[in-house]
Amino acid sequence: QSQLVESGGGLVQPGGSLRLSCVASGFTLDYYAIGWFRQAPGKEREGVSCISSSGGNSNYADSVKGRFTISRDNAKNTVYLQMNSLKPDDTAVYFCAVVFYRVGVCSLDVRDSGSWGQGTQVTVSS
Numbered sequence: 001q002s003q004l005v006e007s008g009g010g011l012v013q014p015g016g017s018l019r020l021s022c023v024a025s026g027f028t029l030d031y032y033a034i035g036w037f038r039q040a041p042g043k044e045r046e047g048v049s050c051i052s053s054s055g056g057n058s059n060y061a062d063s064v065k066g067r068f069t070i071s072r073d074n075a076k077n078t079v080y081l082q083m084n085s086l087k088p089d090d091t092a093v094y095f096c097a098v099v100f101y102r103v104g105v106c107s108l109d110v111r112d113s114g115s116w117g118q119g120t121q122v123t124v125s126s
Contacts, residue, residue, distance in 0.1 A: 002026035002115070004034075004096050009120030012086055020081040020120060022096030029053075029072070033106035034079040035099035035113055036070065038092035038122075047108025049081060050099050059106050063089075086124045093119040 008020040022034060035050035049070040051058045058070050067086075072079040079096060097113040099106050107113070 004098075004115060004117035006094060006096050006117045006120040009094060009122045011123045011125065013126050014087060014124055016086050016124070017082070017084045018086065018122060020083065020094055020096075020122075022079040022081075022117060024077045028074075029077050029079065030074045032098045033101060034072065034096055035106060035108060036079075036081045036094060036096055037108075037110060037113065038090075038094045039119075040089075040092040043092075045095070045110050047110065047113075048094070050106035050108055051079060052101075052106055057105065059108055061108060083122070086122075088124050091122060091124050093121050095119045 003025055005023050012018055031053055033052050036048040037045050038048050039045040049060045051070045051072055055072045067084050069082040096117050098115040100112040
């Protein structure tokens with residue numbers, strides 16, 4: 001069965017860091033752009049960051065620019081999200097998904113995504 005599995009979430013204090021991992025099983029990530037999304041309680045799911053299949057291009061939501069970094073290791077079939085300078089507003093369940101391209105750039109629009117993982121909880125609190 002093809003699926004994406006997220007890990008690396010947890011409880012961290014404001015200003016701290018976490019690295020999330022998204023591992024593909026049952027298929028090869030090499031051909032796909034992958035995105036990270038998040039959903040906080042009572043809010044809609046939103047795009048955080050995405051990376052092209054080669055890793056040569058990436059895209060970030062304004063709210064995380066300069067703090068989060070997306071990367072991938074196709075040999076390990078894994079995409080990472082390094083999150084630094086975390087804020088309480090970053091608290092959410094984080095998901096990875098396959099995403100489409102729009103005008104040559106990977107899309108952060110939830111409607112352009114599919115094959116979701118089950119998510120990993122990130123809680124930023126003192």
